[in-house]
Amino acid sequence: MKRSYFWLAIGSVACLASLAAVALVLNFDVADNRSVPVGKKFVLPELPYAYDALEPYIDKETMKIHHSKHHQAYVGNLNAVLKDHPELSGLSLEYLLTHLEQVPQDIRTVVADNAGGHYNHSFFWQILGPAKFSRLGGSIKQEINKAFGSFEKFKQEFGLTAKKVFGSGWAWLCFDPANKKLVITSTKDQDSPISIGLVPVLGLDVWEHAYYLKYQNRRIDYINSWWHVINWERVQVNYDNAIKAR
Amino acid sequence: MFKLPELPYAYDALEPYIDKETMELHHNKHHQAYVNNLNAALEKHPEFQGMKLDELLLDLSKLPEDIRTAVRNNGGGHKNHSMFWQIMAKSGGGKPDGKLLQEIVSVWGSFEEFKKEFSIAAKKVFGSGWAWLSLDKSGKPVILSTANQDNPISIGQEPIFGLDVWEHAYYLKYQNKRVDYIDAWWHVVNWSYIQELFDKKF
Numbered sequence: 001m002k003r004s005y006f007w008l009a010i011g012s013v014a015c016l017a018s019l020a021a022v023a024l025v026l027n028f029d030v031a032d033n034r035s036v037p038v039g040k041k042f043v044l045p046e047l048p049y050a051y052d053a054l055e056p057y058i059d060k061e062t063m064k065i066h067h068s069k070h071h072q073a074y075v076g077n078l079n080a081v082l083k084d085h086p087e088l089s090g091l092s093l094e095y096l097l098t099h100l101e102q103v104p105q106d107i108r109t110v111v112a113d114n115a116g117g118h119y120n121h122s123f124f125w126q127i128l129g130p131a132k133f134s135r136l137g138g139s140i141k142q143e144i145n146k147a148f149g150s151f152e153k154f155k156q157e158f159g160l161t162a163k164k165v166f167g168s169g170w171a172w173l174c175f176d177p178a179n180k181k182l183v184i185t186s187t188k189d190q191d192s193p194i195s196i197g198l199v200p201v202l203g204l205d206v207w208e209h210a211y212y213l214k215y216q217n218r219r220i221d222y223i224n225s226w227w228h229v230i231n232w233e234r235v236q237v238n239y240d241n242a243i244k245a246r
Numbered sequence: 247m248f249k250l251p252e253l254p255y256a257y258d259a260l261e262p263y264i265d266k267e268t269m270e271l272h273h274n275k276h277h278q279a280y281v282n283n284l285n286a287a288l289e290k291h292p293e294f295q296g297m298k299l300d301e302l303l304l305d306l307s308k309l310p311e312d313i314r315t316a317v318r319n320n321g322g323g324h325k326n327h328s329m330f331w332q333i334m335a336k337s338g339g340g341k342p343d344g345k346l347l348q349e350i351v352s353v354w355g356s357f358e359e360f361k362k363e364f365s366i367a368a369k370k371v372f373g374s375g376w377a378w379l380s381l382d383k384s385g386k387p388v389i390l391s392t393a394n395q396d397n398p399i400s401i402g403q404e405p406i407f408g409l410d411v412w413e414h415a416y417y418l419k420y421q422n423k424r425v426d427y428i429d430a431w432w433h434v435v436n437w438s439y440i441q442e443l444f445d446k447k448f
Contacts, residue, residue, distance in 0.1 A: 065421050065422055069421070069422040070422055073422070109372075113372050166315075166319050166394055166395075167373055167374035167375075167393065167394040167395075167412075168373035168374045168413075169373075188373065189372055189373040190372075190373075207373075207413065208374075208412065208413035208414050208417060209413050209417060209421075209422065212413060212414060212417040212418065213417065213418065213421075216271050216275070216414075216418075217271055217275040217276055217279070217414065
């Protein structure tokens with residue numbers, strides 16, 4: 001084979017492989033599409049790593065209970081409440097959370113709580129990853145510096161927001177499409193930023209179940225540890241998707 | 247200055263229903279933090295420093311805006327937990343009698359039915375909060391739940407007793423199994439204290 005064709009072939013395979021990888025990474029049952037097959041139930045996504053992969057920062061037992069009990073319960077409760085409402089069948093998680101007014105009043109809170117829980121946790125598992133692969137770079141690093149002055153200032157502000165959540169909730173770094181900027185915000189309980197028009201790029205669960213076994217009341221220690229296990233490549237993907245016009 | 251009250255028993259007194267480590271963290275760290283944060287908030291407005299806890303929480307709108315949330319959350323946390331330690335005891339469990347039992351039966355038909363309804367309310371709290379038996383504005387016993395550290399007096403009710411279902415109250419021993427925690431908690435409910443207070447107040 002001619003040398004140039006050889007390299008062309010290699011290059012094409014590499015391109016296709018990386019596209020496939022991105023598609024795989026995006027496919028965690030939180031469809032960007034408006035709909036899912038009618039009658040399809042929501043499913044607990046598999047973690048992209050083992051339960052002990054985030055040790056010593058997030059302990060194995062917490063990951064196991066958090067995923068297989070708490071997240072599973074949100075999925076189960078969501079399927080159970082939607083079972084008697086065929087008119088809502090075929091709607092994606094994202095559609096439900098951005099059109100809650102279309103959900104019958106008598107089930108709206110249960111749907112919001114459990115769809116939010118399912119969405120938020122599916123998102124969370126993806127932005128976490130083993131510490132040895134956690135490396136900040138790319139345009140997201142520059143965008144954070146631009147938006148907050150420096151990465152240290154961002155870390156400080158995000159940490160403060162996460163610390164200040166009273167009761168159960170989440171801290172988020174979101175892209176605000178209305179103002180075209182990155183913002184730090186928090187939501188209570190399982191409220192999702194997409195329900196208020198923001199696009200999450202990075203998120204931190206500060207419900208006590210996310211950290212109590214290892215950190216007890218010391219939420220600050222949990223927050224400090226969490227910085228070590230962020231999958232910045234995924235965060236970059238979230239940001240790149242967010243800035244594309246919707 | 248508000249102070250952390252001492253527990254009426256040792257940290258391991260409620261074993262095996264509520265574990266020693268949880269009691270220690272819950273009292274010494276969580277409740278202590280509410281007390282500290284409440285005092286810190288009131289330092290910004292010394293004119294409110296002499297007030298009783300119930301006075302502060304009765305009408306939250308009377309509090310200055312810059313400390314309202316902090317007092318609601320931390321004052322509520324201090325009041326709720328101070329009550330919580332008192333309504334539990336090693337010798338707890340069983341059921342009430344006297345006037346309190348009569349009131350419960352008049353609304354729910356039986357103590358067992360009340361226990362079932364209360365447990366459901368406690369189970370259903372989404373996120374952090376409390377389940378309560380309280381008297382509503384007309385003096386009728388009701389079961390209600392509040393979010394975070396909100397106390398029934400802030401909505402014009404009179405709390406009789408409450409159950410903490412924040413995850414910190416049970417996670418070390420029960421993890422996600424809140425129902426098991428609720429079932430265990432009934433074994434340490436100090437009915438004689440609750441009744442004495444009820445007879446005195448109502």
